[in-house]
Amino acid sequence: MNLPNKKIAVFRREHFNAAHRIFNPLWDDKKNAEVFGKCSNPNYHGHNYELVVKVVGERDPETGYVIDMKRLSVITEEEVLERFDHKNLNLDTIYFRDLNPTAENIAMVIYDLLRKRIDEKLELQVRLYETERNYVEYPA
Amino acid sequence: MNLPNKKIAVFRREHFNAAHRIFNPLWDDKKNAEVFGKCSNPNYHGHNYELVVKVVGERDPETGYVIDMKRLSVITEEEVLERFDHKNLNLDTIYFRDLNPTAENIAMVIYDLLRKRIDEKLELQVRLYETERNYVEYPA
Amino acid sequence: MNLPNKKIAVFRREHFNAAHRIFNPLWDDKKNAEVFGKCSNPNYHGHNYELVVKVVGERDPETGYVIDMKRLSVITEEEVLERFDHKNLNLDTIYFRDLNPTAENIAMVIYDLLRKRIDEKLELQVRLYETERNYVEYPA
Amino acid sequence: MNLPNKKIAVFRREHFNAAHRIFNPLWDDKKNAEVFGKCSNPNYHGHNYELVVKVVGERDPETGYVIDMKRLSVITEEEVLERFDHKNLNLDTIYFRDLNPTAENIAMVIYDLLRKRIDEKLELQVRLYETERNYVEYPA
């Protein structure tokens, strides 16, 4: 069988649990409550975040892999889970001191952390589930 | 962290339960049965439809949202669930009197209903699950 | 390894799609609407029902099976799916002419249909999902 | 069909998002960290809790219901979700000031809150998922 070498996407799903509060630090608590409702509860709430990392490229003809999923899992562990798992995103990380930890912004930060570790010739996209019913994808 | 402003996709999942019958009103029952089989049962059957609404655009820098998911949920409630939930699609709605309520056609109607309510500068796509094993996406 | 022969439970999951209306035939439409709300819509609505059949007994020492899952699947196909799949439960079956097709009652009817086909020395229980969020188990 | 009136179980699934910290207030932070590890992070972490409420009893012959699921959902909303959803369990509720919010203890508190609202002749059990991989059931 003569397989053409079109690009393939591989996906690896990981999860982490974190507390957060939707909060724009340039606004006071009253305005945050008006705009963000219960998502801005001052004492935080939390989620089981599900993260799907997508990497696109050509297969290595020797391994038959685009990227070794175990290595992709280790990179995600080191860059994302060690920073965010069982943490308060607003208080325990440097990324959301001035940045509102919406799903959109968390996905952009995760993309940025992973991008540095993935070979430039491979495309990267992250999907982040805040709940089963709310999720985001970056870049679209 | 200096985040580039590429486009982001946000997704909101909703569900509704409805009866329907796959039926081309220009054909008689015999031809409908030949082409559509048990899906054309004259007394209807039904599904738990799962709907995923995807909206693509740039983040609002103040809220960190592409669109407020709560507002997206309300729009979907008003435009889709109030019309279709616990209804007979063929009999109880105006949309499928002359249009066969296949998953493809239901998705197109839902797209049309939501498109009017979503800001033009945002892209829209709907995914509709008829069952866990059969689903459609519009536009592709 | 010397395995004690305590009882084991085996489970087989199947699904069917059907239309129904929650409706007590001894009441008029007005009373049905008051008690059952939108679930009593006269033109029906529908569900993707998920059915889990549980059979409890001792392993056959030769096959290592409590019951052959393939045979359990065939019995469920013949007794349940052929009767209910892609049907209107109120109109197309004899079981819900005088019986309200609530999840409780559907589960009891399914139990009765399967009980005759499963060896008496095996215990039987059915779980029926009307949606992911509503389900019943009979007998409790 | 002559249905015997054995007991039936009905289940209703709800969800809420909350922050918490596994923390025994009789111990200092060091001992809490030793015993509970990252689950005792002082700034909290969080979960998407999935709650399944199980009610067991006989069918009402008129409605075909053990209990109206919509009413069960409303009771759960009033007793559990309004207290716990988008909250910090340790700080924002009165229940976990002196009680460690482990899944076991949260389930017991939820059982206690619901028990008062469910008819005494019906049995009650709650299942609480802290994650897809960790959950508890009370009473066993």
Place this chain on the structure above:
Amino acid sequence: MNLPNKKIAVFRREHFNAAHRIFNPLWDDKKNAEVFGKCSNPNYHGHNYELVVKVVGERDPETGYVIDMKRLSVITEEEVLERFDHKNLNLDTIYFRDLNPTAENIAMVIYDLLRKRIDEKLELQVRLYETERNYVEYPA
């Protein structure tokens, strides 16, 4: 709040991937094929097994735990995953040389391996998913 100390069940879900062949070593290949069909394919087939370990007992009043889920996960890793994950159950383990690796028998072996590691005053049950549609529970 004065919580009664009824027993609680805690559940931990793990997974492993393995090859197997349904095969009674006392029968020849022809009889195995007649009884077990494609499940007895001589070159094996395989599954993503999902294992749910249930432990029932009283809460420790100091920790609020029935058993530390992390320790339960480590025990399952040591006793089950290290033996069975990415293995051929018939060839690579000592347990299924003379025992047919049906879901029932695998569950009984896992129960036996875990039982030795769990405190005698705690009850134990295992649920094993061979596929999403076929699973077993031991003891029933």
Place this chain on the structure above:
Amino acid sequence: MNLPNKKIAVFRREHFNAAHRIFNPLWDDKKNAEVFGKCSNPNYHGHNYELVVKVVGERDPETGYVIDMKRLSVITEEEVLERFDHKNLNLDTIYFRDLNPTAENIAMVIYDLLRKRIDEKLELQVRLYETERNYVEYPA
């Protein structure tokens, strides 16, 4: 309602169970073990593969279908499941004698088998889940 005829995607999900071994036949067992770890276990391991077939095109105005999902299911049964279900991918199929059965390569082979049976004017993509956490999409 005047529906524009943009392209629609339809998806059909199927599953099969198979054994495999990640193995480059040009390397010896030692090198395979170094590169692929436990995934290269000489006696094989296995998976419950979930396959999602995506077909993109315009609706037929008479049927309201892009492609009849039942026919798509039959094609997938004939081309993929009959070849791979309950098989050892390395030993029982002609496709992976010289080709390493990574998820990437299996997806490419499945694409090739289905492509011949789907009308040329329809686009085709396959997604293959090796586990819930590892999956691939071809072409990307």
